[in-house]
Amino acid sequence: MTELPYYSARELAGKPGLPGTVSAVIRLAKREDWESRTRSGRGGGREYPLTALPTAAQTALLLHCTSVLPPGIGGPQPNDPKPPVRRASAAALWDYYGTKDNKAKEEAQRRFDLVLAAKKLERTGLSATEARKQVCAQTGTAYRTLLRYINACAGHHQGDWLAALIPGYAGCQVQAEITPAAWDFFKADYLRRDRPTASASYERLERAAEKHGWQLPSVNTLLRKLHKELPPSLITLLRDGEDAYKASRPAQERDRTVFHALEAVNGDGYQFSNYCEFENGEVCQPKTWYWQDLYSSKILAWRTDVSENKDSIRLATHDLISKWGIPLHFWLDNTRAAANKDMTGGVKNRYRFKIKDDEPMGMIPSLGAEVHWTTPGHGQAKPIERAFGIGGLGEYIDKHPAFSGRGTKARPIPVAEFEAVMTQEIAAFNARTGRRGKIAAGKSYDAVFNASYSASTIRKATPRQLALWLLAPAPVTCNRSDGAIKILGNRYWAEELAVYKGRKVVARFDPANLHAGIIVETLGGLEICQAECIAAVGFNDRDAARSTAKENGRIKKHLKKIKESELRISANEAAKYLPSEVPEETPPETRVVAPIFGRKKVVNGDDGSDDPYQFTATINKMTRQILEERRKNRL
DSSP states (O other): OOOOOEEEHHHHTTSTTSOSSHHHHHHHHHHTTOOOEEOOSTTOOEEEEGGGSOHHHHHHHHHTHHHHSOTTTTSOOTTOSSOOOOOOOHHHHHHHHHTSOHHHHHHHHHHHHHHHHHHHHHHTTOOHHHHHHHHHHHHTOOHHHHHHHHHHHTTSOGGGHHHHTOTTOOOSOOOOOOOHHHHHHHHHHHSSTTOOOHHHHHHHHHHHHHHHTOOOOOHHHHHHHHHHHSOHHHHHHHHHOHHHHHHHSOOOOOOGGGSOTTTEEEEEEEEOSSOEEOTTSOEEOOEEEEEEETTTOOEEEEEEESSOOHHHHHHHHHHHHHHTOBOSEEEEEOSTTTTOHHHHTTOTTOOSSOOOTTOOOOHHHHTTOEEEEEOTTOTTTOGGGGGGSTTSHHHHHHTOGGGTTOOSSSSOEEHHHHHHHHHHHHHHHHHOOOOOSTTTTTSOHHHHHHHHHHTSOOBOOOHHHHHHHTSEEEEEEOOTTTOOEEETTEEEEOGGGGGGTTOEEEEEEOTTOGGGOEEEEOTTSOEEEEEEEEOOOOTTOHHHHHHHHHHHHHHHHHHHHHHHHHOOSOHHHHHTTSOOOOOOOOOOOOOOOOOOOSOEEOOOSSSOOSOOEEOOHHHHHHHHHHHHHHHHHHO
16 A cells, blocks of 8 residues: 655645745644654655645645655655655554563553653644653653654554554564475475474475575574464474374363263273282283263272273173162273173164174163263363373372282282272272362262262162173074074073074173073063073983983973863864865866977878878978077077
């Protein structure tokens, strides 16, 4: 945008609407407080912008602008002694003002008071020079310093003087030139996961610039340009990676006050650093699955095993439900162990394993609860992970004084002792006061949970449900001949399974006690029967043979009773109900006569032969030709 022209008092004298002398113009400008600035060039003095003049004078000057425009307007001229001063916009001034500290703003306010005092004195009738001298004498400010402050405000509205007087403002600076290809090269080299230093990237850039003739600024200029043009989050993402980018963003605050106690739980597994010896003699670092209440953060149930597996998760869930009740929401990782079919079978968005139509309903959906998947290692979505951090369960259990000097492969801790210590520490963890969470507010997790639990509606499980949830479900196919079910080398059978020969059913069994029998259900969850395990016996085991024969005799006797109650008449008696008369059968009339092929009747007119038929050589020849053509076509 072209800057408005400025005029001296000599140039304005005699113009329409203005006095005819220079001194009169100056007095009018002071009296009406025209906007002005110090005139550059020989002679000094003040000059006034076009917008400060009366309308008549503006009109006359615009009509004769070619003769009165000062040098520099419309483009620099060869004889211009100095290019016109460019004034920063009000927006740029205030943007810079916002970046300064309170000390700089206080200095700007002091300068503003000096300039305003000088302007007020001018309005009282003093000359500009006399007014400035008075202010300098009273405040101890140098005259040239005050003049510099006044010049900084020239051309700006009084409301923008404070921002114009802020220390350190350099106005519109000329930016160093850089070839676009060089700028692209620097960004590509510097913004990568290898995280090269700026000096190394700039050194490579200098070599490329020497080859291609690129123009380069300094490395600091490039870095300032980079941070000015690119968002800091993008630089972090490209150089430090996804995790660093997430850490640089503010974490989402999840309000857990929307729940009550036991309405929602979240679970996760934690591997301890100590080594334990299990009942089967295996020595390893135990892994425990925990269920935590989302509302109060209390640890509700846990199970320890050699690894994070579906049985430990299922048993921990059974402990949770049997002791406290049935939650409505479960938050857990979408890992292979947590998303196992025993727990989440039938959940369509599991994204683990293949979802089959005959898949039995998992434990959580059968509760009428909803499954929510979370990202592993994401504490905002799964607060249980915060209980494993510094000062959490790992700190108190792994470093318990009872385990001092033990917990290695050479000196493992018996798992029973480890679980006893863990039970004590979890109870202390729940009872610890001074919790700083929004819900706890200084109270313990136990106190928060108990207060909400006693005032909430909790859904309890029936003994039958608990028995079912202790058993692992597995889809199996009944034997086609006898309906028996085979699981892990064991056979199970009940009379009710005869109806389901060759059909798929769901068998629920205890993996720790495969000889205890199973519960058989339909794919829809309806119970069919309880099937007993049919154990294999020795070939010469007479007692087992007699027991089997006795059981078969009992079954036959039972079936005989069913026969007597259901079959009330014999087959001979049923035959009497058949009709004895047999209706006479008349053959239907035939309308199609079978033709005779291969012979032709010939009338003998000469010798009167008794044989009326003979084979026709012509027909046989034609037939052979047709068959030969078909054979050639097939070939």
